[in-house]
Amino acid sequence: MTEALDFGIPGLNLAPGDHICALYMGAAERDAILLPYLQAGLRSGDKCICVVDQEARVVRGRWDVTPAIHLHTEIHRVRPDARVVVHNHPYYVSLIAALGTLPELVHQTGSLFLDDMYLLEKYDGEIDAPWRAAELAQQIGSANLVILANHGVIATGRNMAEAVYRAVSIERVCHLAYDVMVTGRTPSKMNRGDMVGMQASLIERAADVYWAGAARMTIKADRSVLT
């Protein structure tokens, strides 16, 4: 299988092997997150769903969870603000990760990641145990975006809107950074002060607008998500 899966949130590219984690407060928030995801899965014939507790133990479901679940639970343990953790391997992020570098921020919207990225230079195996995930969680500090060398990316957020907006934006940032890189020319430099302002504005306003747009597209495609 090579195509990305539809998992109910337009714009976020997830492929086999990727995982996403959302920590919710209350039944209403849980349903808002889960229903579009479950509907997309059921439409495409998925049958493997399970619920885990904060120690990553399966509390409901017939099958086991990915060993990489600890990435989600351990990051949340040391970063209570990171209530949503997305981990995936989109193409251009993987390309930049293969070069063992962070993407150069060459467009205003890249300001979203100003001083908020961390490069894990050695990612030499699956994070399949709590202690390995805890070590990673300690290393990344307060960064909301982590590039894992030769692997992929982790995006975190205080809510679904923030985490998904970061996860979607980083692929675009890496695509542009790569295209600019191959021109061999030096990109025009942005003013740091402007970038700081742009970053705050993107987090305050763009994430919610993106999320609302993604929700509208889901509702347009299938009104039954509202019932």
Ligand SMILES: [Zn+2]
């Ligand atoms: Zn991975």
